[in-house]
Amino acid sequence: MSARAIQRINAEHKAMASNTSVYSVGIDDAFKWHATIYGPQGTPYAGxxxxxxxxxxxxxxxxxxxxxxxxxxxxxxxNSNGSICLDILKDKWTPSLTVEKALLSISALLAAPNPDDPLVPEIGEQFKNDRFKFDQTARxxxxQYA
Incomplete structure (x- = not known):
């Protein structure tokens, strides 16, 4: 294990622990976290x-x-495996980003999906062509699950 990675992970955890209104973090081990985000208000994910x-x-x-x-x-x-299509989680990642910033970006993705770069093309098409049905299904x- 990299001591430098553990130091950074611990510092981020300590910094985020006081902000439980946005998410909570539990640690199974230093390299695995479980966070929660809340569905943004005004979206089918609210609540x-x-x-x-x-x-x-x-x-x-x-x-x-x-x-x-x-x-x-x-x-x-x-997608159904839980994979997330978001550029900062892949090729746009920089060391200046933090878990907190990434979680905020994921929350923003819930509020503003990108149907033009979908991980699930059928849902992207429905979002663009039948927003009412998309919102109904997402809600x-x-x-049911959240």
Whole structure:
């Protein structure tokens, strides 16, 4: 294990621990976290509590952590395995980003899906072509799973 990675992970955990109104973090071990984000108001996800699994690589913060949804969600940029299509979690990651910033970006993705770069093309098409049905299904899944 990289001592530098553990030091950074611990510092981020300590900094975030006081902000429980946005998310809570529990640690199974230094490189695996479980966070929760709340569905943004004014979206079909409002009222939902979504679990995010975070796995840090040994060379964090130079490589991004792997973020996956542990809660089922109906979203064009999140697939059934919980994988998230968001550039800062992949090729746009920089060491100046933090877990807190990434979670805020994921929350923003819930509020503003990107149907033009979908991970689930069918849901992206529905978002663009039948927004009412998309919202209805996303709200139903939120009530059922989150």
């Amino acid at each position: 939902g509590i979504f679990r995010i699994n975070i796995e840090f690589p040994e060379d964090y913060p130079f490589k991004p952590p792997k973020y996956t949804f542990g809660t089922r969600i109906y979203h064009p940029n999140i 139903k899944w939120t009530e």
